[in-house]
Amino acid sequence: MAEQNTSPLSTIRTAVAGVGGYAGGELARLLLNHPRLAQSKPLFLGRVADDSSAGSVPLESLHPQLALGAGQTLPPVRAFDWKLVEDMGIEAVFLALPHETSREWAPQWLERGIKVIDLSGAWRLQHEVNRKVYKLTDENPALAASLQAEAVFGAPELHRKEIATARLVANPGCYSTSIILALYPLIQAGILDLDHGIISDSKSGISGAGKAATAKTHFMYGADNLSAYNVFGHRHTGELLEQLGITTAQIQFTPHLLPIPRGILSTIYARLGSSTDPAQIQQIYNAFYATSPMVRVHQTPALPQIQHIVKTNYCDIGFELAPDGKRLVIVSCLDNLLKGASGQAVQNLNIMCGWNEEEGLL
């Protein structure tokens, strides 16, 4: 079992801001079914039209898949209001919002003593040089800098201990999660020839781009297609550099848009420093993830597939080593909306509350 806080909470009062989006919808589903929140349903916050006389809209009008049977009701989606947040005694908020909005809003929640789990990229990067891709602006740069330094990168398999006591958790990017979890144990073990260069050829379902269709995510572009994009400047590259401790010259990450609703598959090519056998690599992965319930390591030569991780919070990892003992191909797979976003966010909440990290996620 994963490490726990010494005194777990019995429950916690949560809010979700941006519940109308794809990640927000998954958060709503997970939190409504979370065993620790049975008596403490989340506060759902969204952009409610000004002409809504009730100041709220039914959750099922935004996410019909969540509708319950006759006689059962869901909490409504309320327009944002600090008084409501305070009256409900909210203790932790999930921000499922655009990066700029999260950057602006997170300090305001923290100031009120409310823990923040931010799903955007706003707080993931410690180095300005990596963060500048987001073009974020801070009203109070000194405060933002201090919160940034405090923010914990929310990859439970790497930072469980820091997450347990964090006030601000920056949930990782979806592509980055798949790549970091595949590479971190091997880099830590020192067996890769980093200067030979690593390539991550990664493919994502279209929900990774959020609910608003653009020219590049429109059905007529995405369907029956496979296309590479952001070849040298994808914003997740900074997460790889910072979390893996490598340089731009040591990794090429190329994202692709795959014509499926959800799921990410990263095929990663690496070279070992010296010839080894598959058993050693298997042992490194098995040992590293022995206490990580949300990572499933395949026994080589079995490789993960998207169909086995969709709608789960697992990251599946497998590999094959060439007969020369040096050329390594790793495949890492996850659901971008779950382990790549909302599922990982709930995993972080579990850790912050001292609960088993897989609670409500299996």
Ligand SMILES: NC(=O)C1=CN([C@@H]2O[C@H](COP(=O)(O)OP(=O)(O)OC[C@H]3O[C@@H](n4cnc5c(N)ncnc54)[C@H](OP(=O)(O)O)[C@@H]3O)[C@@H](O)[C@H]2O)C=CC1
């Ligand atoms: N989709 C994915 O696979 C992943 C997403 N993320 C990150 O999670 C966050 C949410 O992503 P996702 O759900 O896909 O995005 P969506 O575009 O599907 O949803 C965004 C949500 O934010 C709300 N919103 C937008 N602008 C504002 C604003 N100015 N003020 C208040 N609310 C606003 C939207 O409201 P309304 O409903 O009214 O439009 C919507 O509910 C993003 O930061 C994204 O980068 C992270 C990992 C993976």
Ligand SMILES: CC(=O)N[C@@H](CCC(=O)OP(=O)(O)O)C(=O)O
């Ligand atoms: C398919 C697709 O467009 N994917 C998104 C990444 C989604 C993600 O992880 O989110 P963050 O924006 O929170 O980093 C992209 O490439 O921009």
